[in-house]
Amino acid sequence: MALSLAAARPVAAETPGPAIEVDRLTKAFYDPESDRVTVAVSDFSFSVAQGEFVCIVGPSGCGKTTVLRVLADLETKLSGEVRLHSATPPAMVFQEASVLPWLTVSENIALPLSLKGVSRAKQAERVRELLALTGLSDFATARPQQLSGGMRQRVSVARALADDREILLMDEPFGALDEQTRLVLQQELLRIWETTRKTVVFITHSVDEALTLADRVLVMSPRPGRLVADMAVPFERPRDVVEMRRDKRFWDMTYEVWNLLAAPAEEGR
Secondary structure, three states: OOEEEOOOOOOOOOOOOEEEEEEEEEEEEEEOOOOEEEEEEEEEEEEEEOOOEEEEEOOOOOOHHHHHHHHOOOOOOOEEEEEEOOOOOOEEEOOOOOOOOOOOHHHHHHHHHHHOOOOHHHHHHHHHHHHHHOOOHHHOOOOHHHOOHHHHHHHHHHHHHOOOOOEEEEEOOOOOOOHHHHHHHHHHHHHHHHHHOOEEEEEOOOHHHHHHHOOEEEEEOOOOEOEEEEEEOOOOOOOOOOHHHHOHHHHHHHHHHHHHHHHHHHHHO
16 A cells, blocks of 8 residues: 655645546566566556646666656556546657757757648747747757757757647656756756646656655655655745755655665565
8 A cells, every 4th residue: 555645735726637547557578588577567556637747756677667658658558547638648758868960959849840730930939939948049050969968858858848738758857967957957847847837747766856846756666666655745836946955844855755765675685
């Protein structure tokens, strides 16, 4: 049974309906060479309200990315139910910036619109909005190889927002970046989310990143991944990524999550 940790947050007058519902998801992989079946995720249930920002943390190999890929319809579930209440399929941002090196920043951002046959005028208007939103206006004609890793990841985020999908799935998008760049992009993502209010599911290995960004943090067990805790994050929005780290509650919650992650290893020993 998952541990639910309540937090002191004001309850909205009207709770938005769910954007995502996952009920007892199980996913396994078969390796024909060894004739072995590996259960990656087992009996995993959670929901995400419309406009909510949820982070999933857990040890390496616990099935975090598998859950996200099932949500994105890049993997098929073995059993359970997955329901996305959205008029559009989710957009996804991967760990490595998946920008196309032969296109400019503007052309990369416009790609989803171009593939849908949106007029050039409307593409240009939308790209201008997203360049401004992600702080890339001065780099509209640059190629990806002229940008830092953090800026390439901004391009990936902007492209994911281009056709205004309702759900955004993010698989450790800042995992390969240095700490300073991570903090800068966390602040940028918070600002973008405040503007767009997308429904976000964000995978991370970083506990403090999860607490910085999320409304709720889901903690997974080692493989096969199960839900260990569903924690509400009590910090008000808008948030400042540096000021949050001066709050004792932030470090108390960090300690609490790390204890949850460490518990299975201790039991194993």
